[in-house]
Structure formats: structure tokens, C-alpha cells
Amino acid sequence: MDTPQTLPVLTDTELRVLGSLMEKSKTTPDYYPMTLNGLTAACNQKTSRNPVVDFDENTVMLSLDTLKRKGLISTATGGSSRATKYKHNFGIVYPVVPAEVAVICLLILRGPQTPGEINTNSGRLYEFDDLDEVQTMLEKLAGGDTPFVEQMPKRPGQKEVRYRHLLGGTIIEDDAVADTPSRRANQSELEERLIKVETELAQLKEALDKLMNELM
Numbered sequence: 001m002d003t004p005q006t007l008p009v010l011t012d013t014e015l016r017v018l019g020s021l022m023e024k025s026k027t028t029p030d031y032y033p034m035t036l037n038g039l040t041a042a043c044n045q046k047t048s049r050n051p052v053v054d055f056d057e058n059t060v061m062l063s064l065d066t067l068k069r070k071g072l073i074s075t076a077t078g079g080s081s082r083a084t085k086y087k088h089n090f091g092i093v094y095p096v097v098p099a100e101v102a103v104i105c106l107l108i109l110r111g112p113q114t115p116g117e118i119n120t121n122s123g124r125l126y127e128f129d130d131l132d133e134v135q136t137m138l139e140k141l142a143g144g145d146t147p148f149v150e151q152m153p154k155r156p157g158q159k160e161v162r163y164r165h166l167l168g169g170t171i172i173e174d175d176a177v178a179d180t181p182s183r184r185a186n187q188s189e190l191e192e193r194l195i196k197v198e199t200e201l202a203q204l205k206e207a208l209d210k211l212m213n214e215l216m
Helices: 012-027 036-043 057-069 098-110 115-121 131-142 181-215
Strands: 073-076 085-088 149-151 163-165
Touching (some): 012 036, 012 057, 012 085, 036 057, 036 181, 098 115, 098 131, 098 163, 131 149
8 A cells, every 4th residue: 555645844935946846847848858957947937926026136046956855856967058947846756647646736936726717828838628537637636645736715706626745835815806707818918929939038048058058
């Protein structure tokens, strides 16, 4: 009989670093594993993040050190670049499939989400067939010997339930804005545009760093 695994209790900073690595492994595979510079930019994105932060590289490095001691990230070397790069090990440490990693990643980076929000926001990480598949995945992650998520109590006037991850950190919610399908659709469209711009800027910065390393 397998012994249930204990989930780590992570700080808000560790969660942002880990979540960013989980996200970029899928959304920008050409720039993954990530340099410290690229990872810092990913942590500080203005889109797909709640809350928005402004970490410096030292803050990110300190969290990388603690995450590495917990076995959740590792370094990667080799190739033409001499810069140390980082990758997450979440799917290695825990028995989760890519769809489950996508759900956990969204909850880490965006805070509590409804199944509808997860279905809307997950496209770049994992393409769910429908809302039922998302619900099934959430129920699976909430059960078993090692639950990764939990269903939160409904707030007054709230129609849909929300789920949160169980990896620690501060729960950030926006009670001031109603959760409607039209709001989610408009927000998703805007975020897609901003993410594209931020990704292109991050890629340009990464290419410049690589060029500078080759010239040194």
C-alpha cells in the first residue's frame, strides 16, 4: 500500500515562482527551462496573475533555492547558453497528469477559480473537452489520499462554487467584480492579447541575453 504524500506548505513567493515555471513549460516551450531573468519577468506578468507582483531577481533566486531543497525545481545546463536555467519537477514528485498540472497551475497563479473559469483560462496549458471534464478533474484532485485542491464555501449571491489549491499561500479573491460568462470571455480575449505581447517581449529579452553571453 502506497504511503500518502504530504504536500509542501509554500510561501506566496515560492508559489509564484513554481506556478510560473509550470505555466511557461507549456506556453513557451522554446524558452524552457528558464533563465533567472526570464523567470523573473514571468513572475511579474501583468496578465494571468492574481495578485500582480514586482519581484527582483534576488527574491526569485531565494525562492528557487528553497524550492530546490524541497525537490520541486531543478537546474538545467548545457546547450549554447552558459546561463543556469530552471525547470519544475511537480509532475515528477507527485503522481499528476498534464491536465491536473494545468488546473493546479491556474489555481496557483490566479487564485480560487470556478470550473467555468478554469475551462475558459486553461486553453494555453491544456485543452479540456468540456466543463464536465474540468469538473471530473477537480473532483479527482480533491479526493484520494493526497488532495491537491478543495471546494470553497459559496459566498452570498454566488452561483458557482470555487476551488482553491492546498499548497499554502494567501487566498486572493476579487469580491467586487461579478463572475459572468461575458466578463470571462472579454477578460480572456484581453489577456490573450497581453500575454502575446508579454511573451514576445520576454523572448526578445531572452534572445538578447543569449547574444550577450555569446559575445562575452
